[in-house]
Amino acid sequence: xxxxxxxxxxxxxxxxxxxxxxxxxxxxxxxxxxxxxxxxxxxxxxxxxxxxxxxxxxxxxxxxxxxxxxxxxxxxxxxxxxxxxxxxxxxxxxxxxxxxxxxxxxxxxxxxxxxxxxxxxxxxxxxxxxxxxxxxxxxxxxxxxxxxxxxxxxxxxxxxxxxxxxxxxxxxxxxxxxxxxxxxxxxxxxxxxxxxxxxxxxxxxxxxxxxxxxxxxxxxxxxxxxxxxxxxxxxxxxxxxxxxxxxxxxxxxxxxxxxxxxxxxxxxxxxxxxxxxxxxxxxxxxxxxxxxxxxxxxxxxxxxxxxxxxxxxxxxxxxxxxxxxxx
Numbered sequence: 558x559x560x561x562x563x564x565x566x567x568x569x570x571x572x573x574x575x576x577x578x579x580x581x582x583x584x585x586x587x588x589x590x591x592x593x594x595x596x597x598x599x600x601x602x603x604x605x606x607x608x609x610x611x612x613x614x615x616x617x618x619x620x621x622x623x624x625x626x627x628x629x630x631x632x633x634x635x636x637x638x639x640x641x642x643x644x645x646x647x648x649x650x651x652x653x654x655x656x657x658x659x660x661x662x663x664x665x666x667x668x669x670x671x672x673x674x675x676x677x678x679x680x681x682x683x684x685x686x687x688x689x690x691x692x693x694x695x696x697x698x699x700x701x702x703x704x705x706x707x708x709x710x711x712x713x714x715x716x717x718x719x720x721x722x723x724x725x726x727x728x729x730x731x732x733x734x735x736x737x738x739x740x741x742x743x744x745x746x747x748x749x750x751x752x753x754x755x756x757x758x759x760x761x762x763x764x765x766x767x768x769x770x771x772x773x774x775x776x777x778x779x780x781x782x783x784x785x786x787x788x789x790x791x792x793x794x795x796x797x798x799x800x801x802x803x804x805x806x807x808x809x810x811x812x813x814x815x816x817x818x819x820x821x822x823x824x825x826x827x828x829x830x831x832x833x834x835x836x837x838x839x840x841x842x843x844x845x846x847x848x849x850x851x852x853x854x855x856x857x858x859x860x861x862x863x864x865x866x867x868x869x870x871x872x873x874x875x876x877x878x879x880x881x882x883x884x
Contacts, residue, residue, distance in 0.1 A: 561656045564682045571663040572646070572677060579643055579676035590678035592643065598698040603633035605695075609688035613751075614732055619658045620665030621751040622691070627669050628755045629774065630695035632826040635760030636772040638705040639697030641673060646680035649690040673757060700764070709769035710788035710831035714857040717840060719756045719828045719849050721802045722777050724749035726822020727815065737811065742804035749802070753826035758847040763830055766839055770830035776821040778879040780829055782864055788831070791858035794820070797869035800852040820866055821879055831857050 576582035581591040728750025730736040
């Protein structure tokens with residue numbers, strides 16, 4: 558195993574190149590970065606952490622872990638209608654983390670920086686007895702006073718979801734050898750679990766359309782409850798309308814009980830938003846422009862009607878839990 562250099566050499570070799578395009582990062586040679594938001598813009602800040610054994614599996618590839626770390630924060634920015642500008646990174650490495658693993662981690666960040674036009678501004682590099690822990694703070698911009706919040710949904714609004722739902726939960730089950738599926742379907746679902754697609758092309762365009770939005774991280778039903786709680790509304794999901802990938806659809810056809818994992822599993826990082834039903838044609842146009850699937854999946858109701866997911870026959874589903882909880 559290649560000997561690991563000290564933290565300052567690690568920063569200079571692995572992470573300073575990631576900050577080369579950020580003028581206010583000063584090549585990571587200072588204690589802080591500087592940034593001036595564009596005229597008429599508010600800053601939007603979000604932070605996420607990934608912990609080995611909680612958010613990723615010990616055998617997951619280093620580059621995909623780094624990419625997921627960046628992408629989950631970019632997903633938060635997208636759901637706020639914000640455009641990403643830069644990020645801060647904290648890495649807590651165990652004593653036995655191989656240097657090659659660290660290099661692969663940095664390479665994953667470099668690839669996604671190019672894909673999402675974002676740069677590293679700074680951070681911290683420390684050691685830990687374990688587990689591996691990473692934290693990333695993403696900074697974006699949104700027109701002043703226009704941030705798209707969870708609150709704001711109104712009874713009568715339609716509920717829309719980007720992309721597909723349930724792939725990540727089924728992908729985690731597949732990675733843990735807990736899912737009956739073909740090898741091709743398992744591979745497709747695991748890829749979605751490891752590499753979410755932040756909807757950065759959609760989010761800023763929702764500012765003119767949506768009343769409320771958030772990204773689906775804890776589970777579709779759990780995150781819908783967050784939106785309803787803050788908005789003071791109820792909601793109903795039409796399960797037959799859920800957008801599923803071909804792999805998830807085949808798994809569900811073979812095991813209908815998987816619907817609970819699809820509704821409550823989390824880690825999809827799609828945008829769930831409430832908008833007036835009459836905006837449907839604009840939403841269809843947005844989907845066509847961006848190439849991102851957007852599906853109407855339900856309705857916002859009066860708070861007295863509560864939160865439910867109903868089958869095609871109108872029967873409510875009884876769920877053991879709504880989503881993932883840390884505590």
